[in-house]
Amino acid sequence: DAGVIQSPRHEVTEMGQEVTLRCKPISGHDYLFWYRQTMMRGLELLIYFNNNVPIDDSGMPEDRFSAKMPNASFSTLKIQPSEPRDSAVYFCASSLAWTGGGYGYTFGSGTRLTVV
Amino acid sequence: AQSVTQLDSHVSVSEGTPVLLRCNYSSSYSPSLFWYVQHPNKGLQLLLKYTSAATLVKGINGFEAEFKKSETSFHLTKPSAHMSDAAEYFCVVSDQTYKYIFGTGTRLKVLA
Numbered sequence: 001d002a003g004v005i006q007s008p009r010h011e012v013t014e015m016g017q018e019v020t021l022r023c024k025p026i027s028g029h030d031y032l033f034w035y036r037q038t039m040m041r042g043l044e045l046l047i048y049f050n051n052n053v054p055i056d057d058s059g060m061p062e063d064r065f066s067a068k069m070p071n072a073s074f075s076t077l078k079i080q081p082s083e084p085r086d087s088a089v090y091f092c093a094s095s096l097a098w099t100g101g102g103y104g105y106t107f108g109s110g111t112r113l114t115v116v
Numbered sequence: 117a118q119s120v121t122q123l124d125s126h127v128s129v130s131e132g133t134p135v136l137l138r139c140n141y142s143s144s145y146s147p148s149l150f151w152y153v154q155h156p157n158k159g160l161q162l163l164l165k166y167t168s169a170a171t172l173v174k175g176i177n178g179f180e181a182e183f184k185k186s187e188t189s190f191h192l193t194k195p196s197a198h199m200s201d202a203a204e205y206f207c208v209v210s211d212q213t214y215k216y217i218f219g220t221g222t223r224l225k226v227l228a
Binding site: 045107 | 157
């Protein structure tokens with residue numbers, strides 16, 4: 001398996017533009033997570049899905065952020081309109097269902113977003 | 117409520133000497149605990165995990181961690197540091213809801 005695949009690796013956009021980040025989880029994993037990492041706030045959970053259904057989006061900072069998972073192999077995180085304070089590294093992670101063993105997450109390589 | 121505290125934001129060791137990265141946790145449930153490593157400009161890689169089996173957990177690259185319930189600790193150790201170990205390390209606690217609570221990270225510097 002190629003692991004969790006995120007695209008693009010780097011994104012530079014102007015303030016006010018729409019940004020879409022993409023994630024392909026590991027095949028067979030039924031949990032998908034979106035995290036944001038900044039120097040000031042560390043790693044923050046934005047939203048997570050179980051079997052393509054959003055379970056907890058309490059970490060989504062504002063209505064400008066939205067996430068979808070139309071099928072088991074694809075998820076998007078969209079920011080519209082983008083602002084300079086959205087600049088961060090966005091990670092996607094996936095995981096198998098909890099069986100009492102705690103498999104842990106597998107993270108993608110991240111998307112470094114810069115909003116100018 | 118769960119929480120995790122990494123007691124040192126920066127640790128410096130000489131190559132070939134032991135590494136100790138400290139982590140304390142708080143959890144209302146029997147927790148699962150993890151250590152992740154992040155090399156510069158890379159994603160997070162799972163080093164090891166504790167999930168209520170053996171209290172001494174061995175991970176990749178010679179790292180291990182010991183779960184001590186009485187001390188609510190899960191410290192990460194390695195007998196001999198290598199230059200390639202220089203990275204940021206995150207301690208993570210998880211309960212029954214799949215949500216990870218990340219520590220603030222410890223940046224490990226290895227001196228030649």
